[in-house]
Amino acid sequence: MSRVPAALTALTMALLLCSGSALAKKDAETGAEPNTQVPAGSRHYAATGFPDRLVASPAQDAARGFSVAWRTDTSVKAPVLEWVLAGDSPDVGTPTRITATTQALTTELGASHHHRADITGLQPDTLYLWRVQGQNTWSAWNQLRTAGRADQPxxxxxxxxxxxxxxxxxxxxxxxxxxxxxxxxxxxxxxxxxxxxxxxxxxxxxxxxxxxxxxxxxxxxxxxxxxxxxxxxxxxxxxxxxxxxxxxxxxxxxxxxxxxxxxxxxxxxxxxxxxxxxxxxxxxxxxxxxxxxxxxxxxxxxxxxxxxxxxxxxxxxxxxxxxxxxxxxxxxxxxxxxxxxxxxxxxxxxxxxxxxxxxxxxxxxxxxxxxxxxxxxxxxxxxxxxxxxxxxxxxxxxxxxxxxxxxxxxxxxxxxxxxxxxxxxxxxxxxxxxxxxxxxxxxxxxxxxxxxxxxxxxxxx
The missing domain is CATH 3.60.21.10 (Metallo-dependent phosphatases)
Structure with a gap:
């Protein structure tokens, strides 16, 4: 495989970082607040083995399912999502597991993997627990209630x-x-x-x-x-x-x-x-x-x-x-x-x-x-x-x-x-x-x- 794209990518990233630094300097000179709180060159938001950027979105029929996206570093290749009916005990029981699909992304902060899991077959107006996997670790358990009936507020x-x-x-x-x-x-x-x-x-x-x-x-x-x-x-x-x-x-x-x-x-x-x-x-x-x-x-x-x-x-x-x-x-x-x-x-x-x-x-x-x-x-x-x-x-x-x-x-x-x-x-x-x-x-x-x-x-x- 040619090395030219990688070199161009590195050059592009360097130019983008320089551009970001220049914009931050200009903001400082005018007294305007910078667009982010991230100092130039910081890798604070780089992906790690810990799952982050967790976001749930509705299925077409939001009473019967939802989908979840999250991010890790590239060490995590086929993580799972676990879901279970929410209860009042810390003993959540035996969850259902779904293996995620994964797509790679390379940015100014390096390489990452973005994962997606689709949860189907749920009951309307029901509270569920779900969590996602990282590298030898898990996210918190999150609670999400499915949509209710059409006549519910x-x-x-x-x-x-x-x-x-x-x-x-x-x-x-x-x-x-x-x-x-x-x-x-x-x-x-x-x-x-x-x-x-x-x-x-x-x-x-x-x-x-x-x-x-x-x-x-x-x-x-x-x-x-x-x-x-x-x-x-x-x-x-x-x-x-x-x-x-x-x-x-x-x-x-x-x-x-x-x-x-x-x-x-x-x-x-x-x-x-x-x-x-x-x-x-x-x-x-x-x-x-x-x-x-x-x-x-x-x-x-x-x-x-x-x-x-x-x-x-x-x-x-x-x-x-x-x-x-x-x-x-x-x-x-x-x-x-x-x-x-x-x-x-x-x-x-x-x-x-x-x-x-x-x-x-x-x-x-x-x-x-x-x-x-x-x-x-x-x-x-x-x-x-x-x-x-x-x-x-x-x-x-x-x-x-x-x-x-x-x-x-x-x-x-x-x-x-x-x-x-x-x-x-x-x-x-x-x-x-x-x-x-x-x-x-x-x-x-x-x-x-x-x-x-x-x-x-x-x-x-």
Whole structure:
């Protein structure tokens, strides 16, 4: 085998580390906080024989199964996951064992193995214990409850873009969400979980998991993919193209039921009376898959047996930021959303807050939100067409759903109610919207003229 690729890889890693060091130096000079808390050259988040980055995700039928992804170093080649019915004794009994599939990944922190195990045949609304294997060691036992029946009430959490300074700033948003909704079984994310492209991609993912704490093990995590989970290959050349980042396919164990044109980044699942379809906006806009995704989404929503539907994607149909128009999403995918009267469209990307309905009906409701510290500014159009809107505010969302009601609350990181509404479903299937105004704080605007780095188009880096 040729040694040239290895040499090029080493050179690339060295250049990326230098780039990361230069960015950290620039941040220090401007007084801006660096993107990660990892000192230049640190291998703090390198893989070891101990399992880490554990994350559970829902199966297509989340009442009957879930899947788990985790990471180790390359000494672990075919680890197992153990699961068992949860009980009150430390004697867990005899667990069922599942041998994981494994994929290799090499990053600036070295080589690692990423593992996946799919757990099937479970009972609805049942608490299970599970743990994963490393090199002569195990993870903690984790508890996860499967989805219940379609008529049972559900609480879920939703987070907009995390992306930057995950350990420093995003961790408190996730903690606030867990405290506000301790009964949440499901956590949705808008994409751009990390920033990427600065030579510290693996450390950024390490900090995302550090920020999330126990949330990825004890709720089922379902993320959309963002543009920052892609990277630009051959940048600034005629051959420049958008390429799926290497972390995405191995970091999460998502349902394998997406559209062929974006099979690792689109998927759907049912969770207690809600059908949730996850789209890939970057692939639709930049890789020509909008029509394929629209046809797939049409099929997914056409046979929805549940009273509610949610579409999750990164780029918004209606952008609250100046200068962004995702025209192809509106032209190709939005008609499907309208035709099937999707209840809630959850989006990110624009690092502000904005909500709007469409037409005279109660649905769809379109939400753009942000969890991380990077904060943009609202456009004049957003202020005229969305309400409420917001700048300079880190948020999380709590949804409470039963067969007749969908209650949506957006709360600031300190727990204050920023936005809220409730959809009520009548016996004829029609839906009405009621605004939740009691206790809601006034919309927030950015009062800074520019960021610490001198950018007037943003409120905070």
């Amino acid at each position: 559900l609480t879920l959490l939703y987070f907009g873009d995390t992306q930057n300074k995950n350990l420093s700033h995003v961790s408190r948003v996730m903690r606030a969400g867990i405290k506000a909704a301790p009964d949440a079984r499901l956590s949705l994310f808008a994409g751009d979980l990390v920033s990427g492209g600065d030579g510290q991609d693996d450390s950024e993912w390490g900090e995302w998991f550090a920020a999330a704490g126990w949330l990825p093990q004890e709720t089922a995590v379902a993320p959309a993919i963002g543009n920052h989970e892609y990277f630009e290959e051959f940048e600034d050349t005629p051959q420049e193209r958008r390429v799926l980042g290497r972390h995405w396919p191995v970091t999460f164990a998502l349902p394998r039921n997406g559209v062929d044109a974006a099979d690792t980044s689109t998927y759907w699942f049912d969770y207690q009376g809600v059908r949730i379809a996850v789209l890939d906006g970057t692939s639709a806009l930049d890789l020509g898959t909008a029509k394929a995704q629209a046809a797939w989404l049409d099929t997914v929503l056409a046979d929805n047996p549940h009273p509610w539907s949610i579409v999750l994607l990164h780029q918004p149909f209606y952008s609250p930021r100046e200068g962004r128009e995702n025209t192809e999403l509106r032209d190709v995918l939005l008609p499907v959303v309208r035709r099937h009267q999707v209840d809630l469209v959850l989006q990110g990307h624009d690092h502000t807050y904005g909500r709007r309905g469409e037409g005279q009906g109660a649905t769809p409701q379109f939400v753009v939100t942000v969890a991380g510290p990077k904060q943009y500014r609202l456009s004049d159009e957003a202020r005229a067409t969305m309400a409420p809107v917001g700048e300079d505010t880190q948020l999380f969302q709590v949804l409470k759903i039963d067969p007749s009601h969908l209650r949506y609350e957006a709360r600031t990181v300190t727990g204050r109610l920023y936005d809220g509404f409730e959809l009520t479903r009548g016996t004829d299937g029609r839906k009405q919207k009621t605004e939740l105004t009691q206790g809601r704080i006034a919309p927030r605007d950015c009062t800074r003229a520019q960021t610490l780095k001198g950018r007037a188009d943003r409120c905070w880096e």
